[in-house]
Amino acid sequence: MSGYNEILRLALSSIWRNKTRSVLTMLGVVIGVASVILLVSLGQGLQKFITDSFEDLGTNVVVILPGQVDLEQGIQGPPNFAGSKFTLRHVTEINNLGGPIDSAAASIELPAAVSYKGESKYTTIAGISSEYGSIRNLAVSKGRNITRSDVDLERKVVILGEGMVRDLFGATNPLGKQITLGEEKLTVVGVLEEIGGGNFRFDINNFVAIPITTSQRIFGDDSIQLITAKATSKEDIPHAITVLENYMSTQLEEEEYSVVDQGSLVSTINNILGVITTALGGIAAISLVVGGVGIMNIMLVSVTERTREIGLRKAVGAKPQNILVQFLIEATVLSGVGGLIGILIGAGGALILGKFLIETSVSFWSVALAFGVSAAVGIIFGVAPALRASKLDPIDALRYE
């Protein structure tokens, strides 16, 4: 038999002659492929977003959380902030450990309202020690950061995020002005650099930070919630963790603290997101299979509808194999073209979402997988109808009304 070429053309022209039906048949695969690509790219965009955000939170950071937090098994309950037994003495001693530990900072976060001349804003107040700014990459655009002497002398000073400045002061220069927190007056000494774009980093633009000693006095609470340490380099992180574990074990009971590498925190979150992305992709893949069943359904209808055509082709010399290949190609082309359209829609949708929502990334493997699956779906679900067509007896087929 000369040329599968010819049979390919037969299949194409048969698809073309039934445009409406072909488009409707493809729809299932189009939607399946588009949703696989869209959901996977959304999931991956989310992972990238979270990884980037954590990198903004400072590099080589090791966090000591109160309570039991086991990242290997997923986060087991929230850190026990209320029961924290960390003290400033611990932070000072960690700062003096040296070795793989560059520095350490104490911090505490509490919800409260701040006001300036009648403008009031409810927010989270962070009490921080002087090392916090450098570990967490907080840069000031105006004024200065919280200093060691601010902490030592319990100064009533505050640094603000840009958004907070806009809300409270409008166009007025905030430096040197006093804002009210409860019954205390705090002098604004610095404004933090604005961070562009969406960033989930504890909303830096609405950040309100005061010396940790000042916050302990105002809120009447001597505890600190979090110790943030910085390792001297990425390679030193495991060593730093060991050193911190050893130190903490001399200070507190085992269940009262957890030393957590920020990187492992990121990878834990990414693992969870990865599972969610795969699950979403899997659910979308089910719709691909449904699309495949749709193709099989239409192809079976098509075989029945074209029984006379098949009979005629056989009478004029088509071999069973010719008929088989023709119908198989039709099914494969339907699902393949549907897959291509789905890729365009999915990738286009991901790009549009990327402009308005979060940065999405269309990965090669999701496209390849979606297309491969859709083509496979066409072949697999095309086999049954094609076999039925090829086995038709020409006499019965010609008689068929």
Place this chain on the structure above:
Amino acid sequence: MAIINIKDVTKTYVLGEEVEVHALKGVNLSIKKGEFTSIIGSSGSGKSTLMHIMGLLDKPTSGGVWFLDKKVSSLDDDQLAGLRNEHIGFVFQSFNLLPRTTALENVALPLIYAGVEEKARLKKAKEKLEQVGLGDRLNHTSTQLSGGQQQRVAIARALVNSPDIVFADEPTGNLDSESGAEIMKLLRDLNKAGNTIILVTHEPDIAKGTKRTIELKDGQILKDTKNRTK
């Protein structure tokens, strides 16, 4: 030379467990080159079954069929498809043209399976359409053609592979008498030009237009008569 020889051919259809239909009960027949033979009989006489067996669309239950001196029983489906493609043309009562397909492409269809190049295919198809008087309807689809014209397209398709024999199964059955007469005239002209034609019909008037009439009854040949040519 005999194109088709059949000897003691029987055909039995088994319907259900104990119901058997004997469509043919021992038929002997020889068709020679250049014949224009009609097979006539009432419905159920076995004429369609006989045509299917001679046209290599079906195999007999017993007996022998020789097509161009080849014993058909030893051939498989692919080889039979090849023989039909190369040596046989079919014309059916209901035309059986592909829908939404031009006359030219319909006629060229058998040549696709013969592996003929597209250009040669369309050239041959055009010649045949001109031969049946449809040279000006090449790109019409079946819905744009009258019944008589559609049957002409089907005849052109049956001729496109220059077959040794053409089977026409009730070719005038779906046509008004005027178109039917035209189709019969076309078949006679084709026969005069050297084509071997077997025509299956239940109408004695149509059969009279052929050179030889074989009358079937209950699966057996009742009469085999030469007609006086007009």
